[in-house]
Amino acid sequence: MNVVTAQLQESSAEDRISITTSGVVILDGATAHDPMMPTSGRYVDLLCDQLRQRLNSPDGLQAILSSAIESTADALQIRPGTAPSSTVAIVRLRHDAIETLLLGDSPIVIGWTDGSQSILTDNRLAALDLPESREYRARLAAGSGYDRRHHDLLTALQSRQRQWRNREDGYWIAEADPTAAEHAIVRRDPASSVSWVVMATDGAANMLAPLGFSWEQLARLDTSALNDFLSDCHEWEAHHDPDGQLQPRSKRHDDKTVAIIRPSPARSRQTPQRFA
Structure with missing residues (x-):
């Protein structure tokens, strides 16, 4: 198994990645816009470590995640709804x-040996279409920028999201309730039919369209070119869309993490296209 990774931590610094002999784990901790809520830095540190310790075990991935969430919650003494x-x-x-x-909006894209692709996404939170989410995106698209009202909307949005978290008619995410793992999206495919797999947090995945990249192009990058891609993402956000008007998003810069996995070792190729 050949793995190429790159990460660009922004101000929140809540992405985590871990690589073992058998696989890769990527986490994207939720930024706490509400000052009454704890930040996720310590949580993702512990959860990532717990997952890394278990990944080479014979247990299924849902059982591994459930156990890791339970151990993390016990260590931090956190409870569902306030974690x-x-x-x-x-x-x-x-x-x-x-x-x-x-589990959550960090897509996994599988490139098959026949040239086709499968994009695995978890859109249960987005499907709730909460009014605060619609409003902050509409305001950004209209040119409001990241003003005080924007911050207040994000705080209200997180409060409403907690009401729907880890329930049948809402959405599922890693928090303090290990049963969330039972609702993760899982699949198993023959390695012989897989050419490559790309994993990305949403801060990187959402930038493919603005920079004119496809998932297949991303999968060809070597370590140096992948780091260049993440730098280009940051530059586009900073200089082409600093107020989130072209691509409405909760904050100007989100953390960005990408892993490219090939079941059989293969030499990475650098794509010459660069953002300008």
């Missing part, structure tokens, strides 16, 4: 199969 949260994306190579798990 930090994080997306979870896992890819594991086991017994000639590629296993994937997804």
